Amino acid sequence: MAVVKEEEFEFHTGQNRPAGVPDAIQFIDVHKTFGSNQVLRGLSMGLPEGKVSMILGPSGTGKSVCIKHIVGLMYPDSGDVVVAGHSIPSLSDDDLFELRKKFGVLFQDGALFGSLNLYDNVAFPLRQHTEKGEDEIAEIVNRRLSEVGLGNANEKMPNELSGGMRKRAGFARSLVLDPEIVLFDEPDSGLDPVRTALLCELIKEVHAENGGTYVVITHDIMSARRVAEYIAVLWRGRIVEAGPSQELFESENEFVRQFLAGESSGPLGME
Numbered sequence: 001m002a003v004v005k006e007e008e009f010e011f012h013t014g015q016n017r018p019a020g021v022p023d024a025i026q027f028i029d030v031h032k033t034f035g036s037n038q039v040l041r042g043l044s045m046g047l048p049e050g051k052v053s054m055i056l057g058p059s060g061t062g063k064s065v066c067i068k069h070i071v072g073l074m075y076p077d078s079g080d081v082v083v084a085g086h087s088i089p090s091l092s093d094d095d096l097f098e099l100r101k102k103f104g105v106l107f108q109d110g111a112l113f114g115s116l117n118l119y120d121n122v123a124f125p126l127r128q129h130t131e132k133g134e135d136e137i138a139e140i141v142n143r144r145l146s147e148v149g150l151g152n153a154n155e156k157m158p159n160e161l162s163g164g165m166r167k168r169a170g171f172a173r174s175l176v177l178d179p180e181i182v183l184f185d186e187p188d189s190g191l192d193p194v195r196t197a198l199l200c201e202l203i204k205e206v207h208a209e210n211g212g213t214y215v216v217i218t219h220d221i222m223s224a225r226r227v228a229e230y231i232a233v234l235w236r237g238r239i240v241e242a243g244p245s246q247e248l249f250e251s252e253n254e255f256v257r258q259f260l261a262g263e264s265s266g267p268l269g270m271e
């Protein structure tokens with residue numbers, strides 16, 4: 001077992017300020033190590049049901065690793081990840097497959113299938129996971145594509161789309177099964193500020209319309225200001241502080257202040 005130096009956690013109050021609703025997702029003392037790289041080091045974090053939460057943290061802190069634990073693509077070395085009341089590491093493959101139907105996941109690059117056009121990409125989860133006929137599928141796919149502003153791009157292949165369009169297409173695809181939980185890994189990476197702002201608006205609108213628990217991973221503070229209702233700040237494998245976004249933006253914590261204000265002086269250096 002590697003030694004944990006407590007002074008590394010001097011800013012980690014671990015404070016989970018109450019959000020007033022139950023948690024849809026809980027990390028309980030999760031440890032995850034790759035070789036000698038200890039990524040999650042006793043991570044405890046709750047993400048509230050029905051809200052848009054953001055996990056914020058510097059590059060390489062394990063944000064994508066968290067998403068992979070939520071969907072069961074990775075398992076903790078120790079500790080537990082509980083999603084909608086299910087302990088992910090203890091689910092059988094069949095039960096995990098069932099639970100994944102409740103998830104919409106948007107990976108960092110949109111992860112569209114290069115050989116399928118936009119319509120078939122968005123229809124894919126419906127054909128894979130449901131018995132719906134093509135008429136009903138068409139109704140859902142067309143509704144979701146127009147919701148994200150891609151109503152006229154059915155026939156386009158992924159390589160004909162801009163980065164922003166690919167992300168919106170990935171978003172449309174993540175919604176077709178009416179997921180209870182939607183996970184976005186850096187929806188804003190690689191987008192210019194205007195497109196980032198538009199995508200944030202879209203996330204807010206779609207959430208207001210459909211509800212559900214959204215978890216958005218980003219290191220973009222402007223995005224957090226725009227869409228987050230709840231924020232968890234991750235650093236050195238644990239939560240520094242978490243809570244309703246308003247409270248976090250007013251936090252007295254030196255690290256949280258530095259990170260949320262994007263300042264160069266403070267506890268966070270070029271590590």
Ligand SMILES: Nc1ncnc2c1ncn2[C@@H]1O[C@H](COP(=O)(O)OP(=O)(O)OP(=O)(O)O)[C@@H](O)[C@H]1O
Pocket residue numbers: 034037039057058059060061062063064065066219
């Ligand atoms: N499958 C893997 N095998 C080995 N190491 C991994 C694996 N996945 C992630 N890591 C390591 O875990 C650490 C955290 O990676 P992760 O991708 O979660 O960072 P991140 O917070 O998402 O960063 P970014 O903001 O740059 O996307 C990194 O040091 C990475 O090298």
Ligand SMILES: [Mg+2]
Pocket residue numbers: 063064065185186
């Ligand atoms: Mg990442």
